[in-house]
Amino acid sequence: MPITKTDYLEYTYCKKNLWLRKHKPELFVDVELSEFEKKIIEEGNLADQAARNLFKDGQLIEIVGMSAVPVTHSVIERKPSVLFQGAFASDGFFVQADILKYNALLHGWELYEVKATNDVKREIPHHHVNDLAFQKIVIENDGLRIVKAGVIHLNSAYRQHGKVNYDELFIIAELTDEVFAAEAGVQEEMHDLKTYLGMPEEQGCECLYRGRNAQCTTFQYSNPDVPDYSVHDINRIGGSKKVFYDWIDRGIYTLEDIDNPETLTGAKQAQYQAYMQGKPLIDHEGIKEKFDELVFPLQFFDYEGYSSAIPRFDGFGAYEQVPFQYSLHTLHEDGTLEHKEYLVTEPTPQVTLPLIQQMREDFDDEGTVISWYKSYESQRNHKLAELHPEYANFLEALNDRMFDLMELFSKNLYVDAQFKGSASIKNVLPVIVPELTYKALGIQKGDQAVERWEKMIAPDTIGAEKAQIAKDLLEYCKLDTFAMVEIYRFLKAL
Numbered sequence: 198m199p200i201t202k203t204d205y206l207e208y209t210y211c212k213k214n215l216w217l218r219k220h221k222p223e224l225f226v227d228v229e230l231s232e233f234e235k236k237i238i239e240e241g242n243l244a245d246q247a248a249r250n251l252f253k254d255g256q257l258i259e260i261v262g263m264s265a266v267p268v269t270h271s272v273i274e275r276k277p278s279v280l281f282q283g284a285f286a287s288d289g290f291f292v293q294a295d296i297l298k299y300n301a302l303l304h305g306w307e308l309y310e311v312k313a314t315n316d317v318k319r320e321i322p323h324h325h326v327n328d329l330a331f332q333k334i335v336i337e338n339d340g341l342r343i344v345k346a347g348v349i350h351l352n353s354a355y356r357q358h359g360k361v362n363y364d365e366l367f368i369i370a371e372l373t374d375e376v377f378a379a380e381a382g383v384q385e386e387m388h389d390l391k392t393y394l395g396m397p398e399e400q401g402c403e404c405l406y407r408g409r410n411a412q413c414t415t416f417q418y419s420n421p422d423v424p425d426y427s428v429h430d431i432n433r434i435g436g437s438k439k440v441f442y443d444w445i446d447r448g449i450y451t452l453e454d455i456d457n458p459e460t461l462t463g464a465k466q467a468q469y470q471a472y473m474q475g476k477p478l479i480d481h482e483g484i485k486e487k488f489d490e491l492v493f494p495l496q497f498f499d500y501e502g503y504s505s506a507i508p509r510f511d512g513f514g515a516y517e518q519v520p521f522q523y524s525l526h527t528l529h530e531d532g533t534l535e536h537k538e539y540l541v542t543e544p545t546p547q548v549t550l551p552l553i554q555q556m557r558e559d560f561d562d563e564g565t566v567i568s569w570y571k572s573y574e575s576q577r578n579h580k581l582a583e584l585h586p587e588y589a590n591f592l593e594a595l596n597d598r599m600f601d602l603m604e605l606f607s608k609n610l611y612v613d614a615q616f617k618g619s620a621s622i623k624n625v626l627p628v629i630v631p632e633l634t635y636k637a638l639g640i641q642k643g644d645q646a647v648e649r650w651e652k653m654i655a656p657d658t659i660g661a662e663k664a665q666i667a668k669d670l671l672e673y674c675k676l677d678t679f680a681m682v683e684i685y686r687f688l689k690a691l
């Protein structure tokens with residue numbers, strides 16, 4: 198198997214992970230990509246195809262993989278001016294380049310990599326300069342001369358109006374000097390990579406010194422002595438290098454073994470105490486003070502939003518969130534609970550207008566609006582106010598009376614060790630209200646909701662499937678706001 202550009206980039210991020218992928222692929226068999234990861238890949242492919250509109254008369258190599266190499270060579274003999282997905286191999290390495298354009302003045306080829314990002318990235322693992330340098334090395338060793346190199350990325354200032362204007366949607370960032378300068382270093386890394394893959398397995402892995410969020414799925418395999426709930430699960434422990442590294446160096450993996458807990462502060466200290474005392478840490482006074490701010494009727498509110506690399510709706514740009522659904526539970530002072538909801542099923546170019554019109558009907562002019570991580574909802578309201586100024590007063594007023602229920606957890610007013618330092622509703626709900634679960638629903642996560650909505654509005658999705666997706670989306674979003682109601686009730690009862 199040749200070493201691909203993805204392998205090389207993965208090596209620069211974590212060489213052990215690449216080694217395991219190549220030598221123990223069985224470890225990755227059950228690891229399914231999340232809907233979010235799949236969407237990133239899909240968006241990358243769509244951006245690549247869209248960017249081809251910037252070049253006239255391009256020849257596309259339709260085959261993928263090593264068998265595309267001889268096909269590419271025979272197409273090049275016919276002297277095309279632009280080549281899409283040209284495949285090259287040399288010294289055990291393989292690349293398939295997004296765009297190559299012949300430059301007659303410089304007697305060589307311009308190499309362009311299309312990225313579905315809003316700028317040029319210079320950090321691992323998405324280092325665009327090294328990515329291009331890797332391609333240049335492989336292509337040149339296979340016989341072509343590269344005279345220029347660059348990244349074609351999305352223009353974050355672009356807003357969609359009618360048909361997509363590809364010249365405005367994309368920016369061509371020339372990186373020739375940087376790519377040429379990076380070449381020697383990348384060449385060295387490619388040599389080291391080959392040597393590393395030929396070596397026997399190393400014990401353990403570097404993530405022993407990183408917090409849980411930075412670890413990949415093979416951590417347990419490489420570090421079998423680390424328990425399920427370990428010091429790695431302490432809130433943002435990766436940022437407290439001195440104390441964390443010291444524990445690891447001394448073999449302290451469990452919270453029970455920590456012999457200097459006084460070094461922990463804030464959320465870390467709260468989590469440690471909750472864990473050690475085996476029950477939640479509750480700041481009754483703090484919770485009461487926060488709840489004293491609330492005014493009835495309490496309106497528990499949640500948006501679901503869609504985004505895409507190539508904008509699909511008027512007024513929105515690349516990756517801008519387009520609210521397509523909301524759920525609203527209204528709790529009155531006498532304890533009665535009402536539910537309202539809206540889902541865009543047949544989007545028009547003014548996709549958000551009917552949604553706002555319904556919101557105007559459904560919201561009470563009085564009372565606190567409660568959301569979870571309120572900056573998401575309030576940013577959407579700002580955007581909608583900008584797009585529909587006739588509703589600006591209404592939307593800004595919602596923001597003025599918005600309350601973030603998540604803050605009771607992120608500010609440590611209620612800490613359960615089982616949250617593992619997270620204030621996400623997906624971590625809090627199963628601990629506080631275990632009987633309320635997403636597991637029985639057709640849609641269980643936000644990224645899945647986005648993928649399903651995209652499927653629902655696709656022209657080839659037929660009636661029955663469309664109706665089922667709509668039902669699943671409504672149930673999912675309804676549970677998000679009902680979960681907030683139940684969490685509020687739980688805390689209030691304290």
Ligand code: SF4
Nearest residue numbers: 211402403404413416
């Ligand atoms: S757990 Fe971390 S160091 Fe270990 S293989 Fe995964 S990413 Fe690499």
